[in-house]
Structures are given as C-alpha cells and as structure tokens.
Amino acid sequence: MKDIISKKQVNGLKGVITIPPDKSISHRSLIFGALCEGKIKISNFSFAQDCRATLEIVKALGCGVVFSDERLLILTSPKTLCAPSKTLDCGNSGTSMRLLAGLLSGYNFKSILTGDKSLSKRPMKRVIEPLSLMGAKIKSNDFKAPLEITGGKLNPIEYFSPISSAQVKSCILLAGVNTIGETTVCEKTLSRNHSERMFEYLGANIQTGHSENGFYTKIQKSKLIPKDIEIAGDISSAAFFMVMAAIVPNSEIIIKNVGINLTRTGILDVFDKMNVTYEILDKKTVSNEEVADIKVLYSPDLKGCDISGDIIPRLIDELPVIAVLAAAADGQTVVKNAQDLRNKESDRISSLACGLKKIGIDIVETDDGFIINGDKNNFLGNVELDTYFDHRLAMSFFVAGLLCKNEILIKDFNWVNTSFPEFLKLFTKISA
Structure with a gap:
C-alpha cells in the first residue's frame, strides 16, 4: 500500500477541474440497465473500484x-437475467451488495453475494429483513455477508424503513419492480432519490410523495424502456476540492458538471451556514438529474454551526471533510443524528476523531456525531495517520494536511481508488 505526505499549501489552489462521475448513479445505471431488455449507452461512467465490482456482476x-471509449460503455441486457456460475464479489461496495440483493431476490435462482473484509463487517439486516418479508430466502453470517439469496416470486409489501437509507429504499424498489402488485417504501427523512429518478426516466410505474408519516415511494411491476444514460459528476468527490478552496488562502476553483440533486446538496446548505463563498453556474438537466458547475473561493470568515436532523442523509458521505472545514472555522460545530457513520467502511465517527485529534484538532466524539471547536492554529501535524481502509477518511486527512504547520504522513492512501483514483492527479493540476 502507498503512503503519501500532505503538507501546508503555501500558494492558492486555482483552476477548472472535472471530477469523476457520480458513483451512486453509475451503480444504478448498470443495475437498472440490466432490467432494460435491449441496448443502452452509458456515458461518463465511473470506473472506480466500487463500480467495477457492479460491472463484473452484471x-x-x-x-x-x-467499451466504446474511456468513459462510454454499451450495455446489452438479455430477456431475463441468468443464474451466475460463480460467487458475486462486491469488493468494498455496500451499494453493490444492498441493491443487487433486491434485484436478485426477484429471480428464480440461487446467488451468493460476498465482499472484502471491510464489507463483510457491515450490517445487512436492513435489507435482509424487508426482502424476507417479500418472500426471498436469504442466508447470512449473522446478518452480514456473504449473503446466499434464493429468489423467486415475491409478494408486494408496505415497509416503513427504520433508517432513512437510499440503499435500503433502492433494494426494496428493485425487488418491487419485478413483483406483481404495489410495493411501498416509507422513510421518515427523504434519502437520496437517484433510484426514483432513474426508474421514472426509464418508464417505470413509480409514484413518490409525502404524508404525515414521512416520505413514500410506490412502485408496481414494470418493464423498463432502454434509454441512454449520461452520468453527472459526483458531488461527494467534488466536496474535497470545494473544502480545499474554502480553507486555503487565495484559492478559486471551478468544478464542472457536478450533480446537484437536492437530496445530495446538504453540503451547500452547510456552506451557507458557515459563510463559504461559492456560486452555482450553468444549471441544466441531464438524464433526469440536475447538473451545474460549482465555483468556490477562499472564505476567510468561516464560522461553526449545528448540523443535525433532516439534513444528515443529504451529506452523510461529506461529513468527514465537513469536519475539516469546521476545524478551520471560528466557533463550535456540533454534528448530531449521524450514527450511521459508524456503519460505513470504518466507524467514521471514531476513526475521524482519532485522526483529527492526532493533528491537533479539538474534537470530541459523541454517540451520534462529534463536536469540534474550530481554530486554524490547531492544525499542527507532524504525525502519521491511518486511513482505516476508508477512502473518504484518506482524502479528508489529506485536505487537513494542507493547513498543517508540519507535514503529515497518510498511510495506505491507495484506498482512495475505491471512489476517486484521479484525486492526486487533480490536486497536482490545481496546485501547480
């Protein structure tokens, strides 16, 4: 594994960059595309390791x-999916495992979903439970991978998810689209809605709405229409460069063609609270998703804020780098209701707090989040940091290093390839 050094950025970061395609939409383009009998073109596809795992499985x-070129692939789907002749390896990708569990539950064959050491520790009861209620037979290792799925004819259900999770919701919808009758998923807080948007785009019989119990999505058995899909840039990847620009003096970065789906832009709401200077430029709609350029400038008057409640599902993946932003702000930032961070590639609350404390940041871990007392003078450095097999922590620690008085060594930085293999290349471009 590769170790790298991050050190104080003396000069401002400047330039125009294009970040990798959205991972969430890339996964869905393959899985939903597999349900479209016929041929579709998928442009600007993400070849991050997670998405490659889904690609091999379909x-x-x-x-x-x-593959037509570096970012364009042509997917041809059979009349019905075939029973796999081997175990289906999801690698490090929870999205792959949870969404594919829903897809496979509707087919009359046996399949096994497995993953790496990290994924095999992550909770799968959240999808096993509703799929079992629908009639799928799933064996697991104490509700963890590997999952042995025996699918077949399913029954529609109305399911109130105990957590607001796009993966849980999408899993049930993928089972429901192959189930006679109406399947309903309810959640207290609206999670990412890429699945609903893609189902709508591909012609599924789907309905979304809001009631006194929360947000609901209803889907009926549908035949999807093959349509070409263009994938927006990933705002979760853009977030690292957005925060860099905000905290490094004399910086100005424009990030092109970023997905700004409302269920993903919680970080922009936090920017508003924390006095980050940014602009949204050239808005448009691509394959039923909103896309824009995002311009971020150095913001010297950052202030802390409270982050909790309904906003959490809209920025759950960005919270590690938001913590770095909070550490550079004046005042206290309190993050609550983010307990699902403990079920990511690492226990992100504990791992993040451990790493930032080593740097010198005043951070206190809580059961469902953390408290940071911001002060730029606390970025001391002169430490070695573990990445905990977690790509987002690796990149967040790198961003923190740009303000440190002394350099930091980040171990096993190769984990960034899970989502953002171009990270260092793009940083070199804007720091030249």
Missing part, C-alpha cells in the same frame, strides 16, 4: 458490456 448475470 456481466456474470448475462449482460454484455462493450
């Missing part, structure tokens, strides 16, 4: 994949 299920 191939194992009988889909044909041809």
